[in-house]
Amino acid sequence: MNAARFRNRLAVLVLVVVFAVSAWHVGGRLFRAAKQDIVEIQIGHWLLHTGMREAFDAAIAGYQKLHPNVRITQIPVPVRSYAAWSRTQLAGETAPDITGMLSLNEELISRNFLPLTPWLDRPNPYNVGTDLEGMPWRDTFIDGLSAMANLTPTSGEVCGVTLQLNSLRLFYNRELLREITGSDKAPANFAELKEIGQQIMDYSARTGRRLVPIAGCGPYARQLFNTLLPSQTQRLTLTISPNRNLRVTSLELASMMLDGRVNYDTPEIRSTLNLMRDASAMLTPGFTQHQRDEAIHSYLQQNAVMLFAGSWDYAVLAQDGAFTTGMMPLPLPSADDPEYGRFTLGPVSEAAGYPEAMLGIVRNSRHQDVALDFLHYLTSRATAAEFSRISLRISSIIGTPPPPDGSNLKPRLEGELPGFTTDFGWFAADLSSNFFQREIHTAIGHKADVPAFAAKLNAELPRYLRDDISRHLTQIRRDTRRLDAQVVFHFTLPEDDPNHTSWTRHAEVQHMRQLENLHYRRHTTP
Amino acid sequence: MPLTPGTLLPCFFHRLLACLGTLLLSASATQADPASADAWQSALNLDYNAAAATLETQYRADTESPRIAIAYATSLLVRDPTTSQNVVEAQRILESLLTRLAADETAHRPVAIYLLGRIAHDHVEPARLDVAKSRYVQLRQDYPNHPLAEQSAVHLAYIVSLHEPPRDPRQGIAAVENLLADTNSPSARRELHFLIAHLHWHGRGDAAAALPHYIAGREIGFEAPYRNSEVDLTIAGLADELGRDELAAQHYMAFVEAQPRDGRAQTARRLADEARARLAEQP
Numbered sequence A: 001m002n003a004a005r006f007r008n009r010l011a012v013l014v015l016v017v018v019f020a021v022s023a024w025h026v027g028g029r030l031f032r033a034a035k036q037d038i039v040e041i042q043i044g045h046w047l048l049h050t051g052m053r054e055a056f057d058a059a060i061a062g063y064q065k066l067h068p069n070v071r072i073t074q075i076p077v078p079v080r081s082y083a084a085w086s087r088t089q090l091a092g093e094t095a096p097d098i099t100g101m102l103s104l105n106e107e108l109i110s111r112n113f114l115p116l117t118p119w120l121d122r123p124n125p126y127n128v129g130t131d132l133e134g135m136p137w138r139d140t141f142i143d144g145l146s147a148m149a150n151l152t153p154t155s156g157e158v159c160g161v162t163l164q165l166n167s168l169r170l171f172y173n174r175e176l177l178r179e180i181t182g183s184d185k186a187p188a189n190f191a192e193l194k195e196i197g198q199q200i201m202d203y204s205a206r207t208g209r210r211l212v213p214i215a216g217c218g219p220y221a222r223q224l225f226n227t228l229l230p231s232q233t234q235r236l237t238l239t240i241s242p243n244r245n246l247r248v249t250s251l252e253l254a255s256m257m258l259d260g261r262v263n264y265d266t267p268e269i270r271s272t273l274n275l276m277r278d279a280s281a282m283l284t285p286g287f288t289q290h291q292r293d294e295a296i297h298s299y300l301q302q303n304a305v306m307l308f309a310g311s312w313d314y315a316v317l318a319q320d321g322a323f324t325t326g327m328m329p330l331p332l333p334s335a336d337d338p339e340y341g342r343f344t345l346g347p348v349s350e351a352a353g354y355p356e357a358m359l360g361i362v363r364n365s366r367h368q369d370v371a372l373d374f375l376h377y378l379t380s381r382a383t384a385a386e387f388s389r390i391s392l393r394i395s396s397i398i399g400t401p402p403p404p405d406g407s408n409l410k411p412r413l414e415g416e417l418p419g420f421t422t423d424f425g426w427f428a429a430d431l432s433s434n435f436f437q438r439e440i441h442t443a444i445g446h447k448a449d450v451p452a453f454a455a456k457l458n459a460e461l462p463r464y465l466r467d468d469i470s471r472h473l474t475q476i477r478r479d480t481r482r483l484d485a486q487v488v489f490h491f492t493l494p495e496d497d498p499n500h501t502s503w504t505r506h507a508e509v510q511h512m513r514q515l516e517n518l519h520y521r522r523h524t525t526p
Numbered sequence B: 001m002p003l004t005p006g007t008l009l010p011c012f013f014h015r016l017l018a019c020l021g022t023l024l025l026s027a028s029a030t031q032a033d034p035a036s037a038d039a040w041q042s043a044l045n046l047d048y049n050a051a052a053a054t055l056e057t058q059y060r061a062d063t064e065s066p067r068i069a070i071a072y073a074t075s076l077l078v079r080d081p082t083t084s085q086n087v088v089e090a091q092r093i094l095e096s097l098l099t100r101l102a103a104d105e106t107a108h109r110p111v112a113i114y115l116l117g118r119i120a121h122d123h124v125e126p127a128r129l130d131v132a133k134s135r136y137v138q139l140r141q142d143y144p145n146h147p148l149a150e151q152s153a154v155h156l157a158y159i160v161s162l163h164e165p166p167r168d169p170r171q172g173i174a175a176v177e178n179l180l181a182d183t184n185s186p187s188a189r190r191e192l193h194f195l196i197a198h199l200h201w202h203g204r205g206d207a208a209a210a211l212p213h214y215i216a217g218r219e220i221g222f223e224a225p226y227r228n229s230e231v232d233l234t235i236a237g238l239a240d241e242l243g244r245d246e247l248a249a250q251h252y253m254a255f256v257e258a259q260p261r262d263g264r265a266q267t268a269r270r271l272a273d274e275a276r277a278r279l280a281e282q283p
Helices: A002-034 A052-066 A079-091 A106-112 A146-151 A174-181 A190-207 A218-240 A250-258 A267-280 A292-300 A311-320 A368-378 A381-391 A431-442 A450-491 A500-524 B005-044 B048-061 B066-078 B084-100 B109-123 B129-142 B147-163 B169-181 B186-204 B207-220 B227-241 B245-258 B265-281
Strands: A039-045 A070-076 A098-100 A161-166 A168-173 A212-215 A304-310 A325-328 A354-361
Touching: A039 A052, A039 A079, A039 A354, A039 A368, A052 A070, A052 A368, A052 A381, A070 A368, A079 A098, A079 A106, A098 A368, A146 A161, A146 A354, A161 A311, A161 A368, A161 A381, A168 A174, A168 A218, A168 A311, A174 A190, A174 A304, A174 A325, A190 A212, A190 A267, A212 A292, A218 A267, A218 A292, A218 A304, A250 A450, A250 A500, A267 A450, A292 A304, A292 A311, A304 A311, A311 A325, A354 A368, A368 A381, A431 A450, A450 A500, A450 B005, A450 B048, A450 B066, A450 B109, A450 B147, A500 B147, A500 B186, B005 B048, B005 B066, B048 B066, B066 B084, B066 B109, B084 B109, B109 B129, B109 B147, B129 B147, B147 B169, B147 B186, B169 B186, B186 B207, B207 B227, B227 B245, B227 B265, B245 B265
Parallel strands: A039 A070, A039 A098, A212 A304
Antiparallel strands: A098 A354, A161 A354, A168 A304, A168 A325
C-alpha cells in the first residue's frame, strides 16, 4: 500500500518537476523576448561540412560584438533531412528568420521569402572603407546573384544571397603521388592522368599494396562524368545547337535523338562513352555502389591516390588527412590527344562556378531588419574573407582571397563553352537517366563493351526519352496555366502600381512555355 | 418634395439611416480594401490557395463586384488541387459576369472575355480551340485597342500555326504575319516576330527568312531574364551560317558584354574575332 502510494507520489513529483522545468524554459524565452533591448534571430541551414559551423559562429560573434542587443542562434540540420525540415518549418510559419534555400521551388520561395530586390541596388553598409564601398550589393557577388534570380524567373525578384561558390576538383595525395611516380606534379591533361593511373596500378601490382588511382563513389562519379564527357561534345555543340545559342539542353538532345539526327553511334557521342570507360577504369572497383563517405574514407586512409570531389570536401581533406592534399581542375583531353583531342575546343570555362549556401529572410520573421542587416554583415568584404579562411571554401563575394592553400578551388573563369552530357542526368523525371545508370555496367569494368552499351541505348532509350519529355511538358503546361493568374493579377493591379506593367513579362514567359510545349509535343505520342 | 412638419421627422430618420448605411458601407469598404490587397499580394507571391480563400469570402459577400469576380475566377483556375469543377465554376462566374456587364463596359468585360478564351485554350482537356478562337476574335473585334486584345493575337497565332498546323507551314506563317500586321503593342509584336522566326527556322530550316524576325523581336527588346542575350546568340549563329560576319560579330559581342560571366562568353568572343578576321580578309 505504502509502496503504491509512494509510486503515485513519485509520478506526481516527476510530473511537477517536468512541468516546472518546461515552464522555466518557456518562461525564460518569453521573458528574454519581452525584454525590448534584446533581439533574437535564428539562422537555419544544412551546411554541416567541416569548418562551416565554426565560420558561422565567428561571423555571429563578430556581429554580436557590434550589436550587443542581438542574439543569433544557428540551427544546423543534416542535409539529408533538410528539405523536409525546411518545408515543414515554412508551412508551419516556424522557420528561422534566415533560412537556407535548398531544394525549394519558385512557389515556396516566392510565398515564404522576402524579396531582397529593393536593397540589391544599394551599397552594403558594411563595405564602407573597403574596395567595395559604394558598389551595389548585387554587384559584390561574383555571379551578380544570377543564380538566385534563376530560382524565381516568374516573379523576377531575388529572394536570397549566396555565401559561397562550389567547384569540382581532383584532389591528390602529394606524398603518395611522389612516392609512386617520382614527382608530385599534377597531370596537365587526360592523357597524363591516364598515364599516372597506369603507374599507380603497376605500383600496386608490383608492391602488393592495394591502391586505386581515384577513390570513387556513385554520386561523385556522375559528377566526374559530367565534367569530363562534355569535352567530347564541345565542337558538336557549335553545329547542332538547335537555337544556335552555343548550348544543347537535355530536352533538345532528346528531341534530336528521337528525330534520328544523332544517336550513340554519332562519333562525338560514342566518344563520350569511350571516355567514360577509360575514366571509370581509374576509379575504385564497384564505385557505383559506394557513397561519398566511403570514397573520402578511402582517400584519407591512403587507399587511393586521388579523389574527385567538391570544394566543400576540401576542409575535411586538409584537416583530417595525414598528408598534403593538392588539387586541380579535372584534367580534360587536350587538342593533341590522339583519341579524344579532335572533338574538343579546349579547357572549359567554369565561369561563376556553382553558387551555394543560399540564404533568405522569411516573410514572417519578426525582425526582418536585423536579419537583413546580418546578411549584409555576412556578405561584407571583411566577414566573407574570415568566413572563407575558417570554412576553407571559396567566397561568392568578388575579390575575396581564397582560403589558405586553396587557390585552385577558385572557378576557372577563362575557357571554352562546355559541351553537353549524354547521360540525361537531372532531366525531367530521370527515367532516361535511370535507364542509362542501370545499364552502365556494360560500358565499364574489365568486360567493358561500349558498342554493346551504345546499341542498347539506341534501341531502348527512346521510350524513356518520350516519357521524360511527356513529364516535362506536363510541368510546362501547368506553368502555362498558372501564368494566366500572374498575367491577370498583375494586369488588374492599379495602373500606378509599380508591378502593373510586368504583366507583359509574365505574358512573354507564358508564350515561351506555350512554344516549348507545342514544339516538343510531337515526341509524346509515338 | 417640399419638407413639411409632418414629414420632417421621418425624413430625418431616413437621412440618419442613409448616413449610417453609408458609414457602414464605407467601413466595410475600407476593410475590404486591405483584404483585396492581401489577396492580390498572395497571388503575386504565387500563394494561390491563400488568394482564393480570401477572394471566395469577398465574392460570397459581394457577387456583384466585377473586379472580385474576375480575381476569384482566376484564383479558381490555379488553386491546388486543380479540379475540373473549379474550372467549370470559374467559367460560370465569368460568363455570368459577361451577361451582367453592359456591352460598352471597358474595365472588366475585356478581361472576362480574355480569360474565357484562355480557359478554352489551356485549362480544359481536351482544349476547345474553336471556343478559344471565337473569344480571342471577339475581344479583338469588340476592343481593338485593348492590351489584352493584342495578347489575344499572339494566342490566336499559336493556335493557327502550331496547335492546328496547316499542311504547308508557309500558310501558318502567312496567318501569323496577318495577325502581326493588325497588332500595335510592342510586346505582342515582339512575340509574333519571335513565333514567325521560329516557324521559319525550326519548321522550315530557313535561316534567311527567320533572321529578320529574330532581329525585329530583339530590337523591341525581351523582358524575360537573359532572353535578349539568348536571342543575341541565335542571331549571331544564324548570321554566321549565312556568312553575314558583321552581324554575327555584333551580336556575339552583345552577348559577351551582357553576360561576361557566362560559360559561353569566351567562345562567343572567339567566334566574334573569327568573324571580324574574315571581314578583314575580304577585298
